[in-house]
Amino acid sequence: MRPSGRNLSEMRAVSIETGVTKHAEGSCMIRMGDTHVLCTATIEDRVPPFIKGSGLGWVTAEYGMLPRSTTSRMRREAATGKQGGRTVEIQRLIGRSLRAGVDRVALGERQITVDCDVIQADGGTRCASITGGWVALRLAVNKLMKAGDVISDPLIAPVAAVSCGIYAGQAVLDLDYPEDSEAGVDGNFILRGDGQLIEVQMSAEGATFSRQQMTDLMDLANQGTKDLFDMQLQATT
C-alpha cells in the first residue's frame, strides 16, 4: 500500500503550464503531484570557451530550491556561499540529459541555459526538472526556428525522466517524498522519445537490490516516461 493510495505503477497527476514568465525564451511550470518546478530556457549567443569557434551549440542547466520549498526550511545556498554537492550533481545530470536529445550541429554556436527552480518539493524534483526543462528548451528552440536563426530542428526527440524505487519491498513508479525517504532503493531513469536510454541510476539507500528488481524498475520507467512524452508534446504544440 502506497501512502498516497496510488497503484504500484501509477504516476502522480502531472500538469505542464507553459509561458509562465514573460522574459524567458521558453518557460513552464511542471507539477508532478505536489512537486512544482519552474523551468526557464535562456538563449545566449556566447558559448563556453572549450567550444568557441567549433560551430557547435551547448545546452546547460542550473538547479535550485527555494528555501521553503521543503517541509522544514533549508538554508539558502546563495547565503551559505556555495551550491551543495546534491545541487551540483543534479544540475550536471539535467544538463547532460538534455544534451543527449540535442543535435549540437543543428543548434549552431549558441548556448541555451535551462534553469530549474523548485517552488514546492514533494520528491522527484530532478526528474520533474528534466521533463519540464525539455519543455522550456523546446519552446526556446521553436522561437529560434520561427525566427529563422536555426533551420533544421536540433531536438531529436523529447527527453523525460521518472523515478522508480523499491518501497516496502515492491517496485513502484514515481516516488513521492514519503516514499522516497523510506525507499531502500531509488532509481532515476532518463529516456528519449525514440526509446533510447540516456541515463540510468539505481542506488542502494540502506537496502541493496537484485538484478530482477533492476529489471522491474526499468519496466516501470519505460511505461511512465511514455505518458510524459505525450504530455510534453501536447504542451509544446
Added chain:
Amino acid sequence: MRPSGRNLSEMRAVSIETGVTKHAEGSCMIRMGDTHVLCTATIEDRVPPFIKGSGLGWVTAEYGMLPRSTTSRMRREAATGKQGGRTVEIQRLIGRSLRAGVDRVALGERQITVDCDVIQADGGTRCASITGGWVALRLAVNKLMKAGDVISDPLIAPVAAVSCGIYAGQAVLDLDYPEDSEAGVDGNFILRGDGQLIEVQMSAEGATFSRQQMTDLMDLANQGTKDLFDMQLQATT
C-alpha cells in the same frame, strides 16, 4: 506621459494570492503589475544568539531573484558564491521594516524568517517583497495565535512599501522597470498602517532633488500605501 499610460499617481494592478505553497506557515504570491514575488514565512523555535534567553522574538528576511526573472539572465547567486551587495541591502531592509511592525515581547522567543523570491521582475521588487512579506508574516502569526502559542497579537499594524520617483521631471507613484531605469530620483517609502513612517530612502540616480520634490514623493507614497494596507487586510481576513 508614463510608458505604461498610467496617471502620475496611479499604482499598477495589485493582487495578493495567499496559501500558495503547502509547506510554509504563511505564504502569498504578490503581483504588482508584472512584478511577481513569492513570499513565505517560516516559524522556528530558535532565535539568533544575541537574544537567546531574552524572551524576545525575531523577524528576519531573505531575498533572491530567480536567474531569469529579469529581461536578460542574471548569474545565480548560489553559483557565484555570494549574495551581491544589492541583495544584502534589500534583505536587511525587508527584515528591518517588518520588525518595525512587530511587538517582539508579544511574539515570544521564536524567529520568523520571511523569504521573498522574485519570480518575475518589472521594477519595485523590494517594495513588493515588504508588502507581500507582511502578508506571509500575518498568516504565520495567525497560525501561532490559533494554536495558542501566542496570546496577544504581536503585529501592531500592517507594513507596506511603495516606490516613488522623479520620472521625466515629474513625481510618479510605483515605478515600473522602464521608469525605474530612467528615473533621476528613486525613493522607497515604508509605512505602517497606523500612519507612522518606518523607513524613507530617497536617492539621486543621476539627478538630485529639491526639498519640494521630497515632499511630493512623500505625499504620493502616503496615498499608495493606503491602498496596499486595504489589500493586505482583505487578503488576510
Added chain:
Amino acid sequence: MRPSGRNLSEMRAVSIETGVTKHAEGSCMIRMGDTHVLCTATIEDRVPPFIKGSGLGWVTAEYGMLPRSTTSRMRREAATGKQGGRTVEIQRLIGRSLRAGVDRVALGERQITVDCDVIQADGGTRCASITGGWVALRLAVNKLMKAGDVISDPLIAPVAAVSCGIYAGQAVLDLDYPEDSEAGVDGNFILRGDGQLIEVQMSAEGATFSRQQMTDLMDLANQGTKDLFDMQLQATT
C-alpha cells in the same frame, strides 16, 4: 540632555587635515569628535567594463574599519573572508553620493577610487566618510586639473553628510555612538553645496517616526551640512 552635553542642534568638533599620506593623489583625515576616518583618493586610467569607451568617468568608494577602531575588537573582514552586509551598504552609499556631485563627462574616462578607513569610531562613520571622501576627491581632481588632464572642473559642488535622529524623544544633530545605539530613529542626509538633496535615509530602529519628525530631522541636516561645506572649502583651497 545629550550624553555629551551638546545642544540639540550642535555638531561635534570637526577637523579636516589634508595631505596625510604621501602616495595618494588626494587624502585627508577627518575627525568628527572621536570618529576619525582616513580618506584617500586614487586616480586610475582604467574604468569599469560597463562604461569602457563611453568617454565617461567613474567614482567609486570602499569602506573599512580597523579591527580595534571600536570599543570591543571586531573581526577583520579580510580574515573572515568577506565584507559584511553593513560594509557593502556603506561603501555603495559613499560611491553613489560622491558621484552625484560629479560631472562624469568633464571627468573623462578615468576612475577615482575613494578609500575610507575608520581609524577610530564613535558613531557617524559613514557620514564622516562622505564628507572627508569629497575632500580627498577634490584634492585628486585639483591635481588632474593642474596637470591639464582635465579642463573644466568635474566637481559640481561639495558633497557632505550628517546623521540626525530622534534621541530620547527629541530631534538631535550628529549622533555620537552612545546616542546612536539608543536612538529610536536614525537618519543620514547627504546634501550638495548648491542646496540639492542627494540621499535621504530615515530608518526606524525600534521606534517609528511621524511626518513632523521627518521634517525636523531634515531641518537639522540642512543646518549641519552648511557648516561642513564651509570646512570642506577651507580645507581644499
Added chain:
Amino acid sequence: MRPSGRNLSEMRAVSIETGVTKHAEGSCMIRMGDTHVLCTATIEDRVPPFIKGSGLGWVTAEYGMLPRSTTSRMRREAATGKQGGRTVEIQRLIGRSLRAGVDRVALGERQITVDCDVIQADGGTRCASITGGWVALRLAVNKLMKAGDVISDPLIAPVAAVSCGIYAGQAVLDLDYPEDSEAGVDGNFILRGDGQLIEVQMSAEGATFSRQQMTDLMDLANQGTKDLFDMQLQATT
C-alpha cells in the same frame, strides 16, 4: 579492437598493495593498469551530528587527484578554493557505496573516513577508489576487531566497482582513459560480494543506449567484479 589490445571482457592488470602508509589504520595502493590510487582509512570516535547518540556508525569518503596525476596538469583544488562538481559527485558515490556493505549497528558509534587520492590517472579512478577503499576499510575494521572494540564483523561482504562502456559500438569491460574519452556510453557498476547490486549508473556521453546494451554492460560488470572480490579477499587475509 581496443587501444590496449585487450579482449572486450578483459580487465587491466590489477594489484593491491596493503600497509603502504604507517599512520593510517588501514591503507592500500590499488593499481588498475596505469591508474594508481592511494586509499587510507581513518577511525575516529566522533560521528556526524545527525547520528550522535544513535549508537550507529558512519563511513564516509573523500576523493582527490594530485595535480599532475593527469596527462596535462590540473589546477589544485585546494588552491582554487573548492572541490569541483566531479569531485563532489565521486566522493559521495564512494561513501554511499561503502556504506551499503556495512552493518552500522555492528560498527558502533564511530566514523571511518576513507581517503582516495589518485596518484596517477588512466581512467576508472572512481571504481578503483571504491575497490581499494573497501580494502583500506577492511584493514581498519580488522584492527578494531583485534582490539576488541568491535565484536561482530560490521562488513557484510566486499564492495567492488568496475566501469563498462560502449566503445566503438561494442560493450567493453574496464575502460582506460583512451577508451573513456571516446566511449559513447559509460557505466559504473558497484556490486557486493554476495551478488547484490549497490549502484548502477549508465550515462550517455554523445550516444544513447538500448536496453540490450544495458544488459550486456551489466553482464560484463558481473564478471569483472567477481575477480575483484577475490583480489580484495587475498589482500586482506
Added chain:
Amino acid sequence: MRPSGRNLSEMRAVSIETGVTKHAEGSCMIRMGDTHVLCTATIEDRVPPFIKGSGLGWVTAEYGMLPRSTTSRMRREAATGKQGGRTVEIQRLIGRSLRAGVDRVALGERQITVDCDVIQADGGTRCASITGGWVALRLAVNKLMKAGDVISDPLIAPVAAVSCGIYAGQAVLDLDYPEDSEAGVDGNFILRGDGQLIEVQMSAEGATFSRQQMTDLMDLANQGTKDLFDMQLQATT
C-alpha cells in the same frame, strides 16, 4: 651610495607615538622614515581552544595594509575575499616573534591580539610592526598589572626587528622601499632585549649570499635593534 643618502649602517628616523586610539588597551603609531604602522593591542578573556584550561596565555597578531598605503593602490583584501600569502606569512611572524618575549604562565589564561595596520608603506613594514607591536603589547600588559590582573611581569624583555640586506653589493641596515625592491638579498632579524635571537630570515631575491655576508648582516642587525630597544623603553615608561 644609498638612494636616501644614508650611511650603510644608518637607520631611518624612528618615532613611536603612544596612546593614539582611545579604545585599545595599548596602542602606538610607529614611524620608520615613511613607513607608518598603527599598532593596537586588545586584551580578551578567551583563549584559543587548544590551550583552554591550561592556565597559559596567548599572544597573536594580525596584519593589514590600507589599500593606498602603497605607491599604486592595492586591492583591499576584505574585497578579494582572502588574505594573501604575504599577509598570512607576516602576521604569523609577528605573533611568533612577540610570543618569544612573553612568559605565558605569568600572563595567565587570556589572549592579547596585536593588530598592525600599515597606514603608509616605504619598506620594512613587518619589522616596524613587530617593534611597534611590542610597544602596544607592553602598554596593554601595564594596564593588566596596574589593575592587579597580572602579578609578575609576563614580558621578559623588549622584542624588536630590523631588516638588513645586500644592496648594490654592500650590506646595509634598514632597507627602504627603493632599496628593498633592488636588493639581491633581504633579511629580517628579530631580537630580544637580552641579546637572544628570536628569528633570523635571510632570503635570496635574485642573488645568493655567502656565509661572510650572513655574518655582516647579523652584525648590522645587532646594532640596529639596540637603538630600537632604547626607543621602545622610552616610549613605554
Added chain:
Amino acid sequence: MRPSGRNLSEMRAVSIETGVTKHAEGSCMIRMGDTHVLCTATIEDRVPPFIKGSGLGWVTAEYGMLPRSTTSRMRREAATGKQGGRTVEIQRLIGRSLRAGVDRVALGERQITVDCDVIQADGGTRCASITGGWVALRLAVNKLMKAGDVISDPLIAPVAAVSCGIYAGQAVLDLDYPEDSEAGVDGNFILRGDGQLIEVQMSAEGATFSRQQMTDLMDLANQGTKDLFDMQLQATT
C-alpha cells in the same frame, strides 16, 4: 640522546626514486626516513602575466599534504576551501628556493611548476620537498635540453635543504617529527651546490637562541646538504 638513536650530525636514510609517474615531465619520490614526498615537474608554455613577453622563464611550486599523511587525520584543504597559512608559506619558500638555482634567461619564456605532495609525514617535509623538487626540475629540464627547446643549461647548481634545530639543548641535524615537536629552535637551511646560501630561517619555538648556536646549526646544515647534493646528482645522471 635522539629518539631515533641517531648521532647529533646524522641524517636519516635518504632515497630518491625517479620516474615515478608516467605523465609528469620530471618526477621523483624522495624519502627522508619516514617522510615521503612525491615531487612532479610540469612544463607549460604560458608564463605569469607579470613576465609575459620578457623572454624570462618562471619556476613556481605548490605543496600539499594528503589528509592521512599525518598521525591523526588533517582536514583536506580542498574541502575546507582554502590553503592554510602554513601551506602558503611553504610553497612560496619552495618556489623561491628553486628559482635561486635557475638562470631564467636560459630557461626561456616558459613555466615549470613543481608539485610537492606529502604522502607520509615525519618532520622535515618542506626540506624534502625542496631537495626532491630540484630533482624533478632537473629531469624536466633535461627533457627540454634533449628536445633542443633549451640550449644552455638553465640550472646553475643543485638546490637542497635540510632542517637543523636545538633539541634537548644540543644542535642536531635533520629533525624528525618527535624532535621537531619538542625542539626549542628550528631552522631551515637552503643551499646551492656551489656553496652559496639561498635561504636561512631560524625560528624560536618556545626557546630563543644565541649567536653561537646559530653558527652551530649553520655548520651542521653545510655538512648535511653536501650529502644531499651528491644524491641529487646520482639520481639525475
